[in-house]
Amino acid sequence: MDVNVDSLATELGEELINQILADAPIQDILKLLDSGAPIWYQNSAEGISPLHAAAYIQNLDLVKMLIDKGAVWNAVNYLKHTAGDIALSFNNESIYTVIRDAGIRSELVLGLLERQPEANLSSLILRATDSTASGSSHTFLVSKLKYSVNENGEHVCSVDVDGEEVGVMMGWETDIMRQTVEKLCQGHSKSNDLKVLNIGFGLGIIDTFFQELPNPPTEHVIIEPHPDVLNFMQEQGWYERNGVKILEGRWQDFIESDDLTKNGGFNVVYTDTFSEDYSDLRKFFDCLPDILADSNSRFGFFNGLGATNAFFYDIYTRISELHLLGVGMDVRWSDVDVGFDADEGRWGKSREYFSQPFYRLPIGKMKAS
Ligand SMILES: C[S@@+](CC[C@H](N)C(=O)[O-])C[C@H]1O[C@@H](n2cnc3c(N)ncnc32)[C@H](O)[C@@H]1O
Structure with missing residues (x-):
């Protein structure tokens, strides 16, 4: 950008945010926008955007106007808070809902466009641009995994990402897996003759709960691609278990295979x-x-995307519900209390990937046709 244009944008952007914080009339804000003040600007003091500022002063009409004008719904300030988080901190449900719905609309539209072969779009947040082992399947599958036991005596499977330990699966998720199996299997009309498919073995926590059911599955298929995980499964005797069939590869490699489509479902x-x-x-x-x-x-699926931020977690949860509805599936959600105090040491040396007090557990069922 030309230096003069750049400094003009900065000047107008700062002015826009200051005017909003000073509760200037909406007409004045509109005039500033019309004169070229950038709606995407984030100020130098705190990194806040016009939308953050409107959420701070809790002006619902202004929030709506800024969204209509294309405000960036998922911009984060220096504290990594979105405007949605600010609305949440004031308990302002109307403003929170307007910003959240803008996020959902934008992701749904991008999702639709992405399905057009000619579209070359990258989403604002919901698609990975990370090429490390935590964001790229290719890098992950060639990375060495470490199985260990942390200071709380819990099992951990982790991967090194640029010198930082990242948990692939951690023992603290055991209760989520236990409750998931309960909700997937209890009262199931086929509980005497269950055919179960699990994608991703990790520590085998959920597979162990499936095996511990009063009537273990008659067919228990596990898809797992990582060589270190497959070794771990060998060592733990999973290849010899009754009714267990291990498909070595990614789910994408098997999804159309006879193993998954020709067994009656x-x-x-x-x-x-x-x-x-x-x-x-x-x-x-x-x-x-x-x-x-x-x-x-x-x-069921592990609902962990966006879970270091309440606002993004909510967006993922709702978008997945809408997309599942689109394939004819109703979802019921229940909350699992995973709140913990910082001293508990759940993360050990690992990067934190879930910081919400409640895990939103999804169970989907196809609507009867
Ligand atoms: C979070 S762990 C699963 C933990 C498991 N739910 C448990 O209870 O222990 C993720 C697993 O998915 C596997 N995985 C990664 N990409 C996969 C893919 N495309 N298809 C199947 N499994 C995959 C990883 O190797 C890893 O073992």
């Missing part, structure tokens, strides 16, 4: 992969009608 399907983003999960959603047995079948 699964009664329970669960997926929890690593280093994949929302667009991968959504592709998996699209395959569900082909691999589930019938409308009594149940589906």
